[in-house]
Amino acid sequence: MAPEASLAATTAIRDDDLRSAWELDVSSVMPFIQDLASNFESQKNSLNEQPILKLTDSQHASLMGEYARPGAAHSVDHVLKEARDIFDYRIRMNHPRFYSFIPAAVSPYSWIGETVSSAFNSFAGSRLQSSGPSCIEQGLIQWMASKAGLPSTAGGLTVSGGSMANFTAMVLARDKHLPRDQRLNGVAYISDQTHSSVAKGLRILGFDATQIQIIPTDDRFRMKVRELDDQIQRDRNAGRYPFAVIASAGTTNTGSVDPLHEIVEICGREKLWVHVDGAYGASVLLSKERPNLLAGLGGVDSISWDAHKWLFQTYACGILLVRDKQHLIDSFATEAEYIRDAEEVDDVPNFWNLGLELTRPARAMKLWFTLRILGVDMFGRAIDHGINMAEYAEKQVRLQPDWQITSPASLAAVTFRYAPPGKSEKELDALNVAISQKVIADNIAGILTTKLRGRIVLRICSLNPLTDETMMKKVIDDLDKIARKLLPEIRVVNGLNLH
Ligand SMILES: Cc1ncc(COP(=O)(O)O)c(C=O)c1O
Incomplete structure (x- = not known):
């Protein structure tokens, strides 16, 4: 090709405006970042004065509807101002006087960790694409599993939150303990205080309401284990196929912890999967003053543990721990031609083989960042x-x-x-x-x-x-x-x- 022709081709597809649109205008963003950071710096005082709940009225809703419609380009300043307006209308889940749902008392270092992680935007599905962050995820999973008392066979992965962790665990319970020809006969056991995401997960997996037995709770809202045992026997006698018990370590309503030792004992005897929803409560494993609140947890098959609840992380950062990581592989590993170069070579897994997601963010990095800066104590x-x-x-x-x-x-x-x-x-x-x-x-x-x-x-x-x-x-x-x-x-x- 003549030099002129090649130059013409290059010029034709070069668009300097397009290139500069992909560069960051640092000077316009820095004041905003500084402002956000100083908000955190003085959050104890400034948050106190802020409204805990601010809802849009119909005027704001229609204004924001306008913002939402994609259209012409705007300056960074302009859009950052709009972002401020939009986010003003929310519940300040991190307000020191906000005590509903599960508050999100986020550490500012989680925010920075999230920002760092998103800046690098690593693809945490495979070790090939994100070998550094994958090592951290695997290391954190092993550390959390050992805190829970799980054996060295344990594994797990980060997911979007408690709902996804519970759902993933239900897949494992079904695959491990419910033969295919018994699926219409399978029964799972929850309590009248179990988080709604568990029944939702079971429903999505094809179990109808008659396949979810709701066990009553005692005066402290803990599952009644005698009733659990009796119900399992009644179901077996009726020709049904019990396969899983879902206990809670910290119910959302009352923070109750089900009797884990007894439930593990029943499930061991009856050969049922025992999952513990510790989305909110598993964090007490790190308590210094009360290290034994979740005694018995080490005997279970799987545990949900949300870092965006009581490990002070920004959304969305949930964790599923599994007693035997092979179960995750058995249920979720896939093969495809286009991922053949990303083989697993050592102890760091391709996380896409352990759960539903292929593309996934490096969620563990912000937790690592916060733990590294603040220390476990x-x-x-x-x-x-x-x-x-x-x-x-x-x-x-x-x-x-x-x-x-x-x-x-x-x-x-x-x-x-x-x-x-x-x-x-x-x-x-x-x-x-x-x-x-x-x-x-x-x-x-x-x-x-x-x-x-x-x-x-x-x-x-x-x-x-x-x-x-x-x-x-x-x-x-x-x-x-x-x-x-x-x-x-x-x-x-x-x-x-x-x-
Ligand atoms: C005990 C429990 N399990 C599960 C969930 C669902 O978690 P997520 O909202 O992260 O999906 C919650 C949420 O509050 C919860 O408290």
Whole structure:
């Protein structure tokens, strides 16, 4: 080819605007990053002043609908300002007075770790594409498995969160313990407090509601093991095929831990898979003050453990640990021509062979980053702090007349209810809903309701290391003041709340 022709071809496909669009305009981004970072720096003070819950009204919703429509190019400044506006409307899940769901008390180092990880954007499906991050993921999995007391055969992987970890475990339980010709006959056992993601996973796998036995719980909301054992026998006698028991190590409602030793014993005898949903609670394995809260965990087949819950990570960072890593390979390994060059050569697996995802981010890197900077002991202290704060909240509630503890502090959760005499159960339900709405509207605390044994109760999950005793005492005192003020206004007529 003549030199002119080759030059023409190069010029024709070179687009300098396009090239510069792929470069970072550092000067326009830095002030924003600095601002975000200083937000974290002073989060104890600045977050305190911020609204815990901010919802869009219809005007904002339509404005943001406009933002969402792709169109012309805008300056970085302009779009960053829009991003700020958009994210302003949210629950600040990391607010020191946000105690609902499972709060996300994210470490700023997780945010940085996530940013670092996303900057390198490694493909963590195979060791070939991400051998450094894969070593870290494998190392962390082994460390977490040993903390849980699993043997050296253990393995696992990071997934998006507890739902995906539970789902993956259900696949293993089915494949290992339920013969193909018994699938319509298989039965799995959960408790009346098991997280909804477990039944959802089972449903997606093709099990209908009659194949999920719900075992009642005791007065501390722990699975009744005698009833479990009896139900398994009844099902066997009816010609059904029990294959898995799902226990909880930290239920979402009350932080209850099912009797793990007994469940492991039953499952060993009955040859059932035992999965523990520790999405929220497994982190107490790092507690310094109470190392034995999950005694018996080492005997189970699989464990869900979310780092975006109580290991202070940004979303989405869940972990599934499995007693024998071979089960993951048996259920998930695939072969395809286009991945043939990415063979496994040593102890670091191709994680795409252990779970559903092929393309996956290096999720373990932010956890590694945070652990490396803060050290394991600091995590343990933070977890102990959360447990102690729940106990403190319980103590403060007990000091107030007319309040009932409906489940005592367990892990970092406590539930309670304003229950003055002379009100019907329906009125008490309405009263507690109104209390929750008012504390949120007044920005006192993010305390939502849940239902226990059919009754509406208030719930505090206190795992934020920035929550302190003064703050918690004031929240409980304010709750009481609000409750007393609302009391005369609550009247339920024919099921209608006339508050
Ligand atoms: C005990 C438990 N399991 C599973 C989940 C689901 O986890 P994710 O939201 O990460 O899917 C949750 C969420 O709160 C949970 O508390």
